[in-house]
Amino acid sequence: MRRVTPFLAIVALVILPSWLFAQDPGNxxxxxxxxxxxxxxxxxxxxxxxxxxxxxxxxxxxxxRCHPGTYANGSAVDPATYEPGCNDCHNFVQxxxxxxxxxxxxxxxxxxxxxxxxxxxxxxxxxxxxxxxxxxxxxxxxxxxxxxxxxxxTEVTCEKCHTSLASNxxxxxxxxxxxxxxxxxxxxxxxxxxxxxxxxxxxxxxxxxxxxxxxxxxxxxxxxxxxxxxxxxxxxxxxxxxxxxxxxxxxxxxxxxxxxxxxxxxxxxxxxxxxxxxxxxxxxxxxxxxxxxxxxxxxxxxxxxxxxxxxxxxxxxxxxxxxxxxxxxxxxxxxxxxxxxxxxxxxxQLNKLRLAVGVEEKQNTLPEAFRLMQNYPNPFNPATTIEFHLPSPTVVTLKIYNLMGFEMKTLLSNEKLDAGVYKFSVGIDELTSGVYFYQLVTPAFTQTRKMTVLR
Incomplete structure (x- = not known):
């Protein structure tokens, strides 16, 4: 059997990985x-x-043609001749x-x-x-x-590793x-x-x-x-x-x-x-x-x-x-x-972000009953806060109507919300001066209150 000289072995270690790797990134x-x-x-x-x-x-x-100062093996890059290539990232000796x-x-x-x-x-x-x-x-x-x-x-996603989420x-x-x-x-x-x-x-x-x-x-x-x-x-x-x-x-x-x-x-x-x-x-x-x-x-x-x-x-x-x-x-x-x-x-989506959510701070407990609070401040300009309480998870619709009963603004539409105290910031936007009604509707509860816009 013929022996491989140490020199040829070294050459193989240097050249072969480079050759094998070169076959991989054909794209x-x-x-x-x-x-x-x-x-x-x-x-x-x-x-x-x-x-x-x-x-x-x-x-x-x-x-x-942006490039670092050196290739991965430490050798200097010549900006005049540089082209992207394998040596940018790979030091094949290692x-x-x-x-x-x-x-x-x-x-x-x-x-x-x-x-x-x-x-x-x-x-x-x-x-x-x-x-x-x-x-x-x-x-x-x-x-x-x-x-x-x-x-x-790109292929990387959170879900590739985190295949399921805890329910909360x-x-x-x-x-x-x-x-x-x-x-x-x-x-x-x-x-x-x-x-x-x-x-x-x-x-x-x-x-x-x-x-x-x-x-x-x-x-x-x-x-x-x-x-x-x-x-x-x-x-x-x-x-x-x-x-x-x-x-x-x-x-x-x-x-x-x-x-x-x-x-x-x-x-x-x-x-x-x-x-x-x-x-x-x-x-x-x-x-x-x-x-x-x-x-x-x-x-x-x-x-x-x-x-x-x-x-x-x-x-x-x-x-x-x-x-x-x-x-x-x-x-x-x-x-x-x-x-x-x-x-x-x-x-x-922006309306949902206007919604502040949490549990009641005083008792640090969930609400005991459904409630729609009076908006504050009222009258208001340029914004007011509508607060409502949910004692249990439910589907919520929250809308604003004018005195004629025409819908002026939808804040929430059949949105599934968890139990908690919710505070919704409302701007005057397209609302003119006058009196309006805002109504909270769930499968088990409906309540309407009056608010006033001043421009």
């Missing part, structure tokens, strides 16, 4: 890692992207496994989440990126997807309508206010700084569920831009957020009172952005309703360092706005 050329198509999709003026403001094609910006730090070189938002101190229950259990994200997601399946947000582009009020009410992460993530993030001149003139990726401790809520396409979202803002040559997209943060909590974090929260109350939701605001005294906080629903009039202050950078756009004192207020309106792979919440 890489059409994968999102290979095409970087997501960047084109979002930037393209045909999709309402930032190109409509800059007038500069993506091919001239070079964003689609095998085909990919460590998290390789993923985080490009997926910087997840790196920022960790740097900001957020924890994730999966990471704490020792999960790595590739524990959940599949080879198909990395290497493609032969379909040229427009974005990782396009249905079919939150799961029973929201399970079929709300994505797990809408309740079970601590926060999304945004790098905030990219300064496009810095990239165009100096190739510098400059932004104001990460925004944290907030979450947008949208309806994600292809899921039929409410989903977390984030936003991206940018400025170029005095013009401003806003993009909103579904976002899956890696800040997952074991316990879901409390009801009051979404229902009748500060954002809902501000919207009902002013028609606006403050996302960011420039502090003229401290010369800094007041960051967004809490759960922010994206309403149908989001293009006018979201209050966002945009910034400009007055420092040297070619400098590799950023002087924080050079950020200045630009304006509070967007010249371009974009939302892809998502829609705003519906009027019905």
């Amino acid at each position: 890489f050329a059409t994968s999102l890692h290979g095409t970087r198509q997501g960047k084109f999709t979002w930037y393209d003026s045909a999709n309402g992207g930032m190109e409509s403001l800059t007038g500069i094609p993506m091919s001239q910006l070079g964003c689609h 095998g085909t496994a990919v460590a998290d730090q390789i993923c985080l070189k490009c997926h910087s938002r997840q790196g920022t989440e960790r740097n900001l101190g957020y924890q994730d229950v999966h990471v704490l259990k020792g999960f790595q990126c590739t524990t959940c994200h599949t080879k198909k997601e990395m290497h493609g399946d032969g379909t040229a997807y427009a974005s990782m947000l396009e249905p079919g582009a 009020a939150s799961h029973d009410l929201h399970g079929a309508k709300v994505q797990c992460t809408a309740c079970h993530v601590k926060s999304v993030i945004s790098c905030y206010n990219c300064h496009i001149e810095s990239y165009v003139e100096g190739g510098i990726r400059r932004h104001y700084g990460p925004q944290r401790d907030f979450i947008f809520l949208v309806n994600r396409e292809g899921t039929g569920k409410v989903y977390p979202a984030s936003f991206q803002t940018a400025s170029y040559d005095g013009k401003t831009f806003l993009a909103i997209a579904p976002f899956t943060p890696h800040t997952v909590m074991k316990e879901g957020r409390a009801c009051a974090e979404c229902h009748n929260n500060a954002a809902i109350q501000e919207y009902d009172q002013t028609g606006k939701i403050t996302v960011t605001k420039w502090d003229t005294t401290q010369k800094k952005i007041i960051s967004p906080t809490g759960v922010i629903p994206i309403t149908s009039d989001w293009q006018q309703g979201l209050q966002i202050d945009y910034l400009d950078y007055t420092g040297d756009p070619k400098s590799t360092t950023t002087d924080p004192t050079k950020w200045v207020f630009l304006k509070s309106t967007a010249d371009g706005q974009q939302m892809l792979y998502a829609q705003s919440l519906t009027a019905e």
